[in-house]
Amino acid sequence: MYLKFSLDGDELDRRMGGGLYVGQVITIEGGSGAGKTLLCLRLAYGMIKHNATIAYVSSQFPVREFMNEAESLGYPMMNEILSDQVSFVTSVFLMRKNRKAELDELLNIEQIKEKQVLIIDSLNPDMFSDYEVAEYFSRLRKFSENRIVIVTINPADVNPQSLSTIHELSTTIIGLNTKEVASERKHLIDLVKFPMALKSFQQAIPFRIEPGRGLIVEISSVS
Numbered sequence: 356m357y358l359k360f361s362l363d364g365d366e367l368d369r370r371m372g373g374g375l376y377v378g379q380v381i382t383i384e385g386g387s388g389a390g391k392t393l394l395c396l397r398l399a400y401g402m403i404k405h406n407a408t409i410a411y412v413s414s415q416f417p418v419r420e421f422m423n424e425a426e427s428l429g430y431p432m433m434n435e436i437l438s439d440q441v442s443f444v445t446s447v448f449l450m451r452k453n454r455k456a457e458l459d460e461l462l463n464i465e466q467i468k469e470k471q472v473l474i475i476d477s478l479n480p481d482m483f484s485d486y487e488v489a490e491y492f493s494r495l496r497k498f499s500e501n502r503i504v505i506v507t508i509n510p511a512d513v514n515p516q517s518l519s520t521i522h523e524l525s526t527t528i529i530g531l532n533t534k535e536v537a538s539e540r541k542h543l544i545d546l547v548k549f550p551m552a553l554k555s556f557q558q559a560i561p562f563r564i565e566p567g568r569g570l571i572v573e574i575s576s577v578s
Contacts, residue, residue, distance in 0.1 A: 357553050358471065358503060360401025366572040368401060370560045372552030375527075377471070379551070380492065380499050382521055383507045385531030390542060390562075390570070391507040393428065394531065395476045397570040398505065400430035402472060403440055410470040412444045412461065414482055428569040442466040455484035458491055462498050473498070477507040488517040492524035499526070526550065 357374030368374065385391050399409050413421055421443060425432050435441040467473060480486045495504050510518055522528060528548035534541050544560040562572045
């Protein structure tokens with residue numbers, strides 16, 4: 356089973372093979388400002404437009420700021436949050452009873468369990484009391500049965516051994532990079548590890564960011 360995330364006038368879904376298969380852990384990695392949250396919002400918005408249900412866990416935003424950020428990028432989700440098509444969980448929610456939650460407490464929340472997609476943006480040691488990379492990703496792999504789990508990380512926040520473990524246990528790895536080319540900043544989605552694509556895909560996908568339109572991948576042939 357695959358979940359589509361296509362939007363009119365946007366090539367991202369096609370460039371990434373026409374959908375994401377259910378039953379995988381996708382790790383999106385990139386430095387600060389590379390666009391990890393932007394890509395999560397774009398994927399989430401596309402999937403809810405195809406009637407998928409989403410659980411979004413944010414370590415950065417309270418719900419009002421999250422909705423404002425999503426709307427400013429052209430991905431409004433207020434109605435979907437109010438109708439519970441999208442369940443939003445903040446890191447504050449995970450700090451109940453003056454202690455950090457454990458990962459299983461998050462995964463056992465009914466509103467999380469019933470959703471087709473779980474997005475954790477971003478996974479870091481400060482979110483949970485029992486954080487251990489190999490154990491976490493093993494549990495997320497098990498939780499991803501009949502679901503898609505998307506996790507964002509900044510490689511600078513983990514040591515090389517932990518990053519290697521994350522790469523090994525992630526089904527799919529998507530890298531986000533920015534570089535200066537002829538005095539212009541270029542953004543790139545790199546499908547580093549991308550098995551089980553529904554159709555042919557483009558490994559390196561250039562994109563731009565526009566206020567009110569979000570992440571834009573223009574129409575052209577797949578190379």
